[in-house]
Amino acid sequence: MAEFTVEEVAAKIQHTNVNPDVTRDEIKKLCEDCMEYGFDGVMLQPCWIKDAKKYLAGSKVKVCTALGYPMGGSTARSKASEMAEVIELGADEVDFMPNIGFLKSGMYDEFEKEVAQIVKAAKGKITKVMLEFGMLTQEEKVKAAELSIRAGVTYLKNSSGWGKGGKATVEDVQLLKEVANNEALVKASGGIRDFDSAVAILNAGASLLGTSAGVKIVSGSGEVLSDY
Template identity: 40%
Template sequence: MVNIASYIEQTNLKPEATLQDISKLCSEAMTYNFAAVCVHSSYVSTAHAMLKGSDVRISCVVGFPLGAMATKIKAAEAAYAVACGADEIDMVLAIGRVKSGDWDYVIEDIQQVVAAVPGHPVKGILETGLLTEEEKKLACRAAVQAGAAYVKTSTGFGCGGAVVEDVRLMRDMVGKNARIKASGGIRDYQTACAMIAAGADRLGTSSGPAIMEGMQHDGK
């Protein structure tokens, strides 16, 4: 049986998330020994204090959820998050530039965020529900070329979430040059297992405890 807890990034990116919600998020992550929590930059310092002494990592979203912010702003937010205690950065690609075929901009956008946080993995969020198959392939290539450590399916706030076919395509495109994070709509154990089987290395989800309960039920 897969140790699914080691794949899970327990996530709360809702605009109405409160301090109590972030406290619960961190508590759940420590209880189940999840790989990470994923939060907005304003909550990184809070999560860092709550997770002190644990092995749970902190992922912070940047340019979220639209990806349309200026590159310098994304880089500054990434640097701020790391200064506050973030271990990893999940940045939304410049989706409109992807749709425009402006690959020089897309690559530079990612490169500047990567350069702003040396030693900290950057995940490039493709927002696959808005892209054609060819755009997904080219976005994967751009992310790897720019130095992203991961490519990630979606924000969970756009059109569609993670689907197995996209995870397979992304794995085929990046090979061993990057890891894959599936995110958006992963709410049960069966779906989580399907994403891992397709090639996902991390799972972004707000349903970590439910997934763990499903694993325990299936293991009986």
Template identity: 40%
Template sequence: MQLNQYIDHTLLKPTAKPEDIEKLCMEAVANQFIAICIPPSYLKLAKSILKTSNVKIATVVGFPLGAMTTDAKVFEAQDAIAKGADEVDMVINIGILKTGNTEYIWNEIAEIKKAIGSKILKVIIETCYLNDAEKKAACLAALKGRADFVKTSTGFGTAGATFEDVQLMKQIAGDKMKVKASGGIKDRETAIKYIELGVSRLGTSSGVNLVISEKN
């Protein structure tokens, strides 16, 4: 199994410096990862490094809390695409979801998808804060808003991806939307299990270690 084609090689730490982003980009090229995932402020830098490679550039919107206004998220998304992003990973408004107002959630997702057009939209639902009914509601909202992916976690919550959450999300997504598992994926066995459960992407900062262990 070629894990590299599932990996969004990720660096979203608040302490990330330009040289760290440069290193991430070079690792992504060397290992032929499908994408990198970085803060928006480093998009132009990443684009300059990756312009001749096949590595896609993903960034985050409304990150990590999701509590920004829809207008702010739409602006962030449009700005990200203008600066070179191929993909946008947005965070839903978790508090509003928990009130049961799913219309707000899917409207926001739809607005962002409309703003970025054919570019890939991944919707982070932050599963660690949701019960199963809320997870299902969030996935259905992502589906209704025409998202390309639903994603488990920011990596900044109280927990990351779990096998159970991915199974639940895949049930809702079916073949109409892809699933990205993110947060806490640090070894090859875990990565393979997620792929077997049907995920199309793995968000991890341990991508290099995963492919090294694959070769050994």
């Protein structure tokens, strides 16, 4: 297993606060923490993109957002429209919810077409599909990953980190890495709360970590901002 320094782990973290009641001051602090600790990116709701761009001006921290979140039941057209808007607002990367109900219903063509439509609307920006492994059987996990790769996503993500989406596990990350077969990267999220867990997930094959405990992971102390 590879060893990671604190700085190397920090550079893999997308520090997250997507709480519905997050305030502007909390978003500012989130961005300041990203710059202070050298995190890869900040993950926030679309309404805060412009603020984040201002707070992070001149830094290398990426502005990342989530759409179709957390339910994923909006129409493909509305998700694609939202994708176009967040790109226009300045998002560097976008994590999005596919329609898990389509997948569970065996509506594989509909699932793949929706993902492809959303990816197309990103106009080349990095996209990450949140596959909510906590709701899927082992067979469905593989199918979801295969369909998403065919649809052109940049990253496969095990979970949104919320609700029934599930927590990041070494086994699930290894599965995604294997199915991706170098055609997509892997982002892990859900329940990553300490340095050792972060290193284990990275060694399993994740290229990025989504967590609201970024400061705690790299410093050993600090607030966990949400269940994410």
